[in-house]
Amino acid sequence: MQKQSIPRRTDYALNTIISTSPWAMSWQRVYRLVFWLSDGHRDIERIATLLHKPEPRIGGIVGELMVGGYVSLHSERKVLMMNVALLKESFDMVAPRKEAFAHSFYERLFAYYPTTRALFAHTDMKRQEGSLMATLAVVVAGVERGENLVPTLQRLGQKHYKYGAKPEHYPLVGGVLLETFHEYLGVAFTPAMQDAWSQAFEIISGQMVGAGNL
Numbered sequence: 382m383q384k385q386s387i388p389r390r391t392d393y394a395l396n397t398i399i400s401t402s403p404w405a406m407s408w409q410r411v412y413r414l415v416f417w418l419s420d421g422h423r424d425i426e427r428i429a430t431l432l433h434k435p436e437p438r439i440g441g442i443v444g445e446l447m448v449g450g451y452v453s454l455h456s457e458r459k460v461l462m463m464n465v466a467l468l469k470e471s472f473d474m475v476a477p478r479k480e481a482f483a484h485s486f487y488e489r490l491f492a493y494y495p496t497t498r499a500l501f502a503h504t505d506m507k508r509q510e511g512s513l514m515a516t517l518a519v520v521v522a523g524v525e526r527g528e529n530l531v532p533t534l535q536r537l538g539q540k541h542y543k544y545g546a547k548p549e550h551y552p553l554v555g556g557v558l559l560e561t562f563h564e565y566l567g568v569a570f571t572p573a574m575q576d577a578w579s580q581a582f583e584i585i586s587g588q589m590v591g592a593g594n595l
Contacts, residue, residue, distance in 0.1 A: 467577035472521045483510035486561045538589030551586040
């Protein structure tokens with residue numbers, strides 16, 4: 382059974398949300414309830430019972446909290462969480478060379494997996510390279526600010542689905558992304574950073590793949 386644990390982002394969750402917004406107020410209540418119920422791990426079924434909400438709704442909230450960096454998912458296989466500090470630190474190091482980074486990413490993707498080139502047959506690759514880095518920047522900044530990125534990721538997933546992207550493509554992209562970080566940062570791209578991006582990409586791609594089936 383999957384369980385959830387709550388990282389220590391209480392100050393951000395409770396104090397910096399703009400309470401004048403109805404959306405923010407509703408999320409503030411969710412944060413307070415989840416923190417109040419937290420005993421170190423979160424069982425979605427148990428939370429649903431305690432909050433008197435349907436499990437799919439609680440599962441959706443937990444998914445949004447995961448993307449926002451508030452919740453880490455524990456399963457028998459692994460732990461998934463957004464490590465805000467490491468994602469930002471590593472991205473900031475490649476940002477000054479973002480054009481070259483993105484170009485290397487796609488060169489490597491097409492070299493390793495030639496069939497993926499067909500997904501971009503009618504695409505301006507220069508523009509696509511810029512889009513890749515802009516998307517990474519939005520995700521990193523959004524996680525840092527504690528934003529709800531799920532709608533953005535779902536729209537992105539639906540867009541990729543229309544272009545022909547399939548679930549099996551996402552792990553390939555994730556692997557190439559990690560290799561490109563290694564290429565540009567060398568030993569500065571620590572094992573902890575690699576793990577942070579691996580987990581973040583799995584969370585992000587999970588939302589995108591799910592949106593493709595909507």
